[in-house]
Amino acid sequence: xxxxxxxxxxxxxxxxxxxxxxxxxxxxxxxxxxxxxxxxxxxxxxxxxxxxxxxxxxxxxxxxxxxxxxxxxxxxxxxxxxxxxxxxxxxxxxxxxxxxxxxxxxxxxxxxxxxxxxxxxxxxxxxxxxxxxxxxxxxxxxxxxxxxxxxxxxxxxxxxxxxxxxxxxxxxxxxxxxxxxxxxxxxxxxxxxxxxxxxxxxxxxxxxxxxxxxxxxxxxxxxxxxxxxxxxxxxxxxxxxxxxxxxxxxxxxxxxxxxxxxxxxxxxxxxxxxxxxxxxxxxxxxxxxxxxxxxxxxxxxxxxxxxxxxxxxxxxxxxxxxxxxxxxxxxxxxxxxxxxxxxxxxxxxxxxxxxxxxxxxxxxxxxxxxxxxxxxxxxxxxxxxxxxxxxxxxxxxxxxxxxxxxxxxxxxxxxxx
Amino acid sequence: xxxxxxxxxxxxxxxxxxxxxxxxxxxxxxxxxxxxxxxxxxxxxxxxxxxxxxxxxxxxxxxxxxxxxxxxxxxxxxxxxxxxxxxxxxxxxxxxxxxxxxxxxxxxxxxxxxxxxxxxxxxxxxxxxxxxxxxxxxxxxxxxxxxxxxxxxxxxxxxxxxxxxxxxxxxxxxxxxxxxxxxxxxxxxxxxxxxxxxxxxxxxxxxxxxxxxxxxxxxxxxxxxxxxxxxxxxxxxxxx
Numbered sequence: 001x002x003x004x005x006x007x008x009x010x011x012x013x014x015x016x017x018x019x020x021x022x023x024x025x026x027x028x029x030x031x032x033x034x035x036x037x038x039x040x041x042x043x044x045x046x047x048x049x050x051x052x053x054x055x056x057x058x059x060x061x062x063x064x065x066x067x068x069x070x071x072x073x074x075x076x077x078x079x080x081x082x083x084x085x086x087x088x089x090x091x092x093x094x095x096x097x098x099x100x101x102x103x104x105x106x107x108x109x110x111x112x113x114x115x116x117x118x119x120x121x122x123x124x125x126x127x128x129x130x131x132x133x134x135x136x137x138x139x140x141x142x143x144x145x146x147x148x149x150x151x152x153x154x155x156x157x158x159x160x161x162x163x164x165x166x167x168x169x170x171x172x173x174x175x176x177x178x179x180x181x182x183x184x185x186x187x188x189x190x191x192x193x194x195x196x197x198x199x200x201x202x203x204x205x206x207x208x209x210x211x212x213x214x215x216x217x218x219x220x221x222x223x224x225x226x227x228x229x230x231x232x233x234x235x236x237x238x239x240x241x242x243x244x245x246x247x248x249x250x251x252x253x254x255x256x257x258x259x260x261x262x263x264x265x266x267x268x269x270x271x272x273x274x275x276x277x278x279x280x281x282x283x284x285x286x287x288x289x290x291x292x293x294x295x296x297x298x299x300x301x302x303x304x305x306x307x308x309x310x311x312x313x314x315x316x317x318x319x320x321x322x323x324x325x326x327x328x329x330x331x332x333x334x335x336x337x338x339x340x341x342x343x344x345x346x347x348x349x350x351x352x353x354x355x356x357x358x359x360x361x362x363x364x365x366x367x368x369x370x371x372x373x374x375x376x377x378x379x380x381x382x383x384x385x386x387x388x389x390x391x392x393x394x395x396x397x398x399x400x401x402x403x404x405x406x407x408x409x410x411x412x413x414x415x416x417x
Numbered sequence: 418x419x420x421x422x423x424x425x426x427x428x429x430x431x432x433x434x435x436x437x438x439x440x441x442x443x444x445x446x447x448x449x450x451x452x453x454x455x456x457x458x459x460x461x462x463x464x465x466x467x468x469x470x471x472x473x474x475x476x477x478x479x480x481x482x483x484x485x486x487x488x489x490x491x492x493x494x495x496x497x498x499x500x501x502x503x504x505x506x507x508x509x510x511x512x513x514x515x516x517x518x519x520x521x522x523x524x525x526x527x528x529x530x531x532x533x534x535x536x537x538x539x540x541x542x543x544x545x546x547x548x549x550x551x552x553x554x555x556x557x558x559x560x561x562x563x564x565x566x567x568x569x570x571x572x573x574x575x576x577x578x579x580x581x582x583x584x585x586x587x588x589x590x591x592x593x594x595x596x597x598x599x600x601x602x603x604x605x606x607x608x609x610x611x612x613x614x615x616x617x618x619x620x621x622x623x624x625x626x627x628x629x630x631x632x633x634x635x636x637x638x639x640x641x642x643x644x645x646x647x648x649x650x651x652x653x654x655x656x657x
Contacts, residue, residue, distance in 0.1 A: 008538070015535050022523055327519045330480055331580070332508020332536035334501045410507075411481040414519075 016344035023317065023345055031349060034313045038353025039360070041303030042390050046361035048299035049385070050376035052292025057375060059284040063277050065200045065208050069244075070140055071251060071276045073099075073237040073258075078273040089271035090262070093232035096239075098261055103253045105245035110137040110238035115223035117212055119173060121184045126172040130186075130212045132219025140240035148180035148195030151215050155194075159217035161186075164195040168209040186214070189222055247276040303389075306353065307397040314346050314401035325405055326413030339406035346398020347391050354390025358383055425492040426453035427587060427619050428477055433486035435472050446472040448642030449486065454621065456587065459614040461630035461650070462623045464639030471592060473639065474623045478511055478590045479503040491587060508536050512581025516593035518573045520565040520580075526552060527561040530580045537584055551579040555609070571602035578609060588619035595629055607632040611655065628654070
């Protein structure tokens with residue numbers, strides 16, 4: 001088609017826009033109500049998309065609070081979900097050092113022991129999950145102190161009774177006072193608070209600040225649990241990788257090193273489990289994509305209802321204006337001209353509804369962002385999608401009435417009252 | 418009116434039939450009409466209500482399709498044409514004038530007259546230009562932006578005539594064009610038809626009023642779907 005023909009086509013469609021506005025103004029109340037139906041439909045679809053986007057965002061944020069590019073090694077056998085407690089697994093400090101030495105791209109390791117800590121100071125109590133760590137934890141998990149200092153190498157050497165509190169724990173025990181240098185009893189053992197962590201907020205309602213850190217050696221000496229099989233066993237090992245390292249091959253290499261060290265035979269399962277942040281991202285990406293699709297599917301029902309409203313009103317409009325259709329045919333309108341006229345009318349209704357829905361969605365989204373601990377962003381892509389989607393709804397649901405109008409016989413239409 | 422030998426008639430029907438089925442019975446609204454109308458004629462089609470005159474005009478105007486027989490318009494056999502081609506004929510060759518004017522409400526005189534040009538595929542500037550010219554020729558240059566509600570009956574019918582003329586058709590089909598007008602206004606409107614006819618446009622007028630028919634050159638009388646009389650008008654009236 002040459003450019004002239006294309007502009008001609010566009011002009012032929014554009015002619016219908018003022019006709020549509022005249023017709024819609026004639027029945028203003030009806031047009032507004034129909035538009036509201038579409039508006040609600042588009043609004044709910046956009047919000048569903050936005051909530052899905054927000055969920056993706058907060059999942060990736062919460063994975064980022066772990067540390068961006070890292071692998072987690074757990075001391076239980078990797079049975080792909082079907083965990084058999086009979087074969088117990090192990091991860092040891094020596095494994096950690098071996099990984100650090102021979103796997104390329106590792107910038108630091110964070111071996112950890114975990115313990116529930118009951119803390120009290122001057123009659124105030126707090127219970128939290130404690131981590132026995134090395135200074136590497138700060139670098140791998142990308143955390144630092146807000147007040148005081150972090151667990152140091154010297155603390156590890158001396159198995160010092162030093163503790164770094166998460167902000168939530170600090171608030172519970174010290175209620176706003178500076179805890180650094182204060183004594184606190186941890187599982188009845190006196191400790192000294194050496195620092196308070198900076199806040200990491202919360203993700204999915206889980207408080208990232210409700211924890212306390214102690215030297216790994218201290219944890220082993222004082223709070224070691226029965227689950228450990230040897231003197232250098234770990235509850236979990238974080239391995240931090242340099243930015244840009246692909247964790248797929250890195251995981252393979254770690255697996256190879258650990259299998260060799262544990263003398264695992266060909267065909268036997270790993271007595272350890274390695275998960276990477278990359279895998280978390282991919283898996284949660286799948287979950288949030290399903291969640292988003294589900295939300296959009298539910299929201300689409302209201303758009304469907306809006307679309308049926310369009311069809312209903314267009315059928316009424318065609319019936320009311322049968323005489324006008326007949327007149328236009330007498331003046332030379334082809335069936336396709338009449339069809340296009342009513343299609344444009346339906347599309348105009350839908351696009352106005354879509355624009356209004358988009359505006360309301362943007363307002364609600366920014367309000368949520370401002371007042372709630374969750375973001376539901378409405379992007380440009382979503383906006384374009386919404387407009388095209390609502391125009392499509394108009395064409396689909398306006399299609400049947402428009403085709404019906406186009407098939408009227410000129411004389412029957414002209415004679416109708 | 419003398420018909421030149423080689424020029425085909427503008428309208429030529431042969432055994433034209435239109436049947437309606439009402440309550441299981443066949444009504445022959447038009448029952449075998451054969452006649453021809455040449456270019457430049459001014460024909461009045463008369464008859465009582467139910468005589469088939471309006472049905473005949475709807476067939477000639479390609480608004481309705483015949484049950485049997487042939488209809489040739491400007492040499493083209495309408496039976497061979499699809500609905501798009503018929504729409505094209507209505508648009509380019511025929512101008513309709515209705516008893517109730519049939520103007521679009523809430524639409525200005527100018528935009529009403531421009532409607533057929535939309536379907537002729539003209540651009541908006543040209544549509545407005547041609548509509549303005551045609552309305553000016555009808556003496557309505559001061560009423561371009563008036564909606565039908567603000568115009569008198571005679572002015573509305575002149576807008577409708579302008580709309581019929583705007584595509585420069587070969588013929589005007591007017592169905593009781595003065596039926597909703599008073600005597601003086603009717604006379605004015607008939608004067609316009611006579612002027613247009615003098616300029617060479619074929620006018621086919623359906624009326625049941627004998628004095629309106631006297632403005633035409635030829636009178637065709639319908640009764641029960643058949644032509645019962647086809648005569649020249651002897652004492653032709655001239656308007657104004």
